[in-house]
Amino acid sequence: MTLKTKITFQQILEAVKTLTPSQKKRLIIVINSSLKTQKQKSDFTSFLLSGPVFSKRQIEVITQNRKSLKSVADYYLLNPITSLILFFSNINSCSANCIK
Numbered sequence: 734m735t736l737k738t739k740i741t742f743q744q745i746l747e748a749v750k751t752l753t754p755s756q757k758k759r760l761i762i763v764i765n766s767s768l769k770t771q772k773q774k775s776d777f778t779s780f781l782l783s784g785p786v787f788s789k790r791q792i793e794v795i796t797q798n799r800k801s802l803k804s805v806a807d808y809y810l811l812n813p814i815t816s817l818i819l820f821f822s823n824i825n826s827c828s829a830n831c832i833k
Contacts, residue, residue: 752760787795809816 749757749760
């Protein structure tokens with residue numbers, strides 16, 4: 734069960750002032766750990782953003798390769814009998830040539 738309320742910053746400060754010293758220490762530890770986590774996330778984000786980037790030419794080559802692979806895959810998926818014949822003919826030629 735969750736309960737959502739609107740608390741002003743001033744009310745939070747008043748609540749913190751009523752905490753015992755040990756509770757204040759725990760609160761500081763929790764706040765610092767969440768700040769470290771946020772900093773680590775931003776460090777990771779900046780690391781990723783500063784990494785290598787593909788050039789336009791590399792992206793064109795990747796796109797062309799994907800289209801070529803897709804056309805080959807589509808051919809063999811759309812022509813299963815042909816692909817089976819080619820597969821078994823390659824196995825027979827390999828077994829004849831590979832086994833001595």
